[in-house]
Amino acid sequence: MPIDRNRVTRQDLVFVAVILLPLIILVGILIYFPAIDSLITSFTNENLRIRRLPKFIGLKNYSKLIENSEFWIVTARSLLVVSLTLPLELLISLGLALLLTEVFPGRAMVRTLILLPWMLPPIVNGFLWGWILNGEYGALNGLLYQMGIIDEYVTWLRNPDTQIIWVAVVQTWTRFAFPTIILLAGLQSIPKDLLDAAKVDGASSWQSFKNIVLPLLMPSFAVALTIEFIAAFQIFDVIWTLTAGGSAGGAINPFTKTLMLYNYELVFRDLRIGLGAALSYLILFLSLGVAIVFVTRLYNQAVKS
Amino acid sequence: MPLSFNHYYIRRIWIYLFCAIALLWAIGPIYWIFVSSISTRMELYATPIKSWFPSEPTWDAYIRLFQGGGKYRGGDVSPTEGLMWKSLFNTLFVSIVSAAFVTFLSTNAGYVFARMKFKGKGVIFFFLMLMMPLPLWVSIIALFFMISNAGLIDTLTGMILLFIVFLLPLGIWLMSTFVREINPEIEEAAIVDGCNRWQLMRWIIYPLSKSGMAAVFLVSLLTVWNNFLLPLIFTRSPDSQMLTVVLSLFVGQYEVAWEDMAAAAVVTMLPPFLIALFFQRFLIRGMTLGAVK
Structure with missing residues (x-):
């Protein structure tokens, strides 16, 4: 039965x-x-600094944000972090994924070790790099000095204009392992026959990389790009210990204030609850919008080719 | 053929060269923070030539951190001893308890979604999963007032509760895929033998989904341990602060010496480091699926 x-x-x-x-x-x-x-x-004017009953004000918080220049500066800065981080990450992770598809003794160990930064607390990564980039005793200075590249120590994080570049570098270090795994899985799913056939037909390795491997990797790129976009767009921890200086109620460094730090400041420092809530929903919609564009664009491209 | 022989070796050399660069990039910084934590002060602050290998490695920074604290210039003792012990305990307690709860709850729910048929299953699954990709941030503002009103701000119970809820969707999703991979005939045999569902869970499902449960447990543990935003917002006193927050305070608020901060950073990253080194096969699948969600 x-x-x-x-x-x-x-x-x-x-x-x-x-x-x-x-x-x-x-x-x-x-x-x-x-x-x-x-x-x-987010539809009210709730502000804990002012003792009053919150009033319903419709979409005013949203329009106030959009008309505020600080919102646009902060958004542009977040997008700058994204546009510095994503290409760097994808370049490194594509290189590493190609390296790790090769068969050689010690490959498993290399794979295990390069995934480490991704699994450490991002807050530690910010501190770690802050120490490396330290102007008086930092390791980067020591290294470059010993190699003869610089004559005297440089205070890498002092210049407000370049701080954001270092933020992107540390974010890249924190995250590159994830796209590496995704691209590696993508590379390993490409049928070997296809590449062998191309070789028989006389394609150079660059040609078969450009015409076979890259198009087949597009879906993996879409996944990796989307997730890394969201991670970089909503960056918080790394900045906090690298450049923000916001610990224990201190002022948040305006030169590396990205969307999430701005949101934190609005809600937990300025106590403008209504405005902060509106901003968090704006961040959500922006992230979702861009994520959808990434995925559909790249997927369509992959389907076409 | 000498040509292909040469070609083989040249390729190998290139591969190992790139590996060396990759490892320098990936673990160089980790190596440096560890070296900083065991260097003597003389070596650590030596400029312009740094010493990359400590000639007299010492655990002094760790001892200062956990026993007595370093001396301030004014003569006072920094409060690192209390902060480190307390936050180490808090972090261990919160991450182990939350991860255990998440594993248990999501294995049960994973089984229900993988194997049982009942009205409304799809709707309930959708309800539990829908909010998974939402950034935590959109609910945090209201959540802060709820948790305050419930008297759970600045308590370990509050932290555990929050982490459980935020990890549950991922856990349930992972466990339902893991349970689907179990051969259903074993369960059928148990049911024929008169097992009820609870006995079935106890004797068949838990033992057979051990590796899935390990994955969920470790991913949860790592997520809680590494998290900064939740403890930053929902705790405020050393009684319930976690390591990530205490480390951020060392950087900003207290005048802690670099080698002591390096030691604190090593302590904060040690469990994730060891888990990543020895249990990576459990983690990759869970964390990749978790990120793709």
């Missing part, structure tokens, strides 16, 4: 309810309710 393992008895329903009900309640109360509550708050 075949047993229908999916047949559900009343006892089973109790089992399902005991397991799922607490989860539904937890997620409902601690994720859905606050997300909706924040959305409602």
Whole structure:
């Protein structure tokens, strides 16, 4: 007699309810309710500095943000971090993925070791690089000096215009392992016959890379780019210890203030709750919008070719 | 053929050259923070020539950090001893307890979603998963007031509760894919033998999904350990602060010497470092799926 393992008895329903009900309640109360509550708050002028009952003001917070030049400066800075980080990350991770598809003794060890930075606390990474870039005793200065590239120590993080470049470098160091894994998986799924056939037909390795490997990697690029875009666009931890200097209530460094730090400042320093809530939803929509564009563009390209 | 023989070796040399560059980039900084933490002050502050290998390695910085604290210029003792012990305990406690809860809850739920049929299953799964890609930030403002009103601000219970909720969707999703990979015939046999569902979980599902549970546990542990935003916002006193926050305070607020901060950074990154080194095969799948979600 075949047993229908999916047949559900009343006892089973109790089992399902005991397991799922607490989860539904937890997620409902601690994720859905606050997300909706924040959305409602974003339509009010709630400000904890001013003792008044919050008033419903419609979309005014959103228009106030869009008309505010600081919002655009901060958004542009976040996009600058993205546009510095993504190419750097993709270049490094594509190179590493190609290196790790080669078969050589010690490959597994190299793979394990290069994934380490991704798994460490980003807050430590910011500190770590802050120490390396230190102007008085930093390792980068020591290294460059010993190689004869610089004659005296440079205070790398002092110049406000270049701080953001170092932020991008550290973000790249923190994240490059993830796209490497994605691209490596993509490379390994390319059928070997295809490359062999191209070789027989007389294609050079550059030609087969450009005409076979790259197009087939497009979906992996789409995934990696989207996730790395969101990670860079919403960067917070790394900046906090590298350049922000916001610990223990100190002022947040205006030269590396990105969207998330701006949001933190609005809510937890200025206590402008309504405006901060509006900003967090704007960040969400911006991230989702760009993510959708990335994925559809790159996927379509992959499908066409 | 000498030509291809040469070609083979030249290729190998190039490969190892690139490996060396990659490793210098990836673990050079980690090496340097470790060296800084065990160098003597003389060597650490030597300029312009740095010493890349400590000639007299010492654990002094760690001892100062955990016992007594360094001396300020004014003569006071910095409070690192209390901060380090307390936050180390908090971080261990919160990450282990949250990861254990997430693993247990999501294995049960994963089984329900993988194997059982009932009305509304799709809707409930969608409800639990929908908010997974939302950045934490959109709910944090209201959540802050809720947690305050419940008296859970600045408590370990509050931290654990928050981490459980934010890790659950990923855990459930991972576990439902892991449970699907178990051969259903084993469960059928157990049901024929008269096992009820709870016994089935205890004797069949938990033992057979051990590696999946290990993956969920380790990914959760790592996520909690590495997190900074939640403890930054939801804790404010040393009683419940976690290591990441204390490290950020060392950098900004307290006058902690570089070698002591380096030691604190090494302590903060040690568990993730060891987990990544020895359990990476469990992590890759969970963290990749988690990021793709």
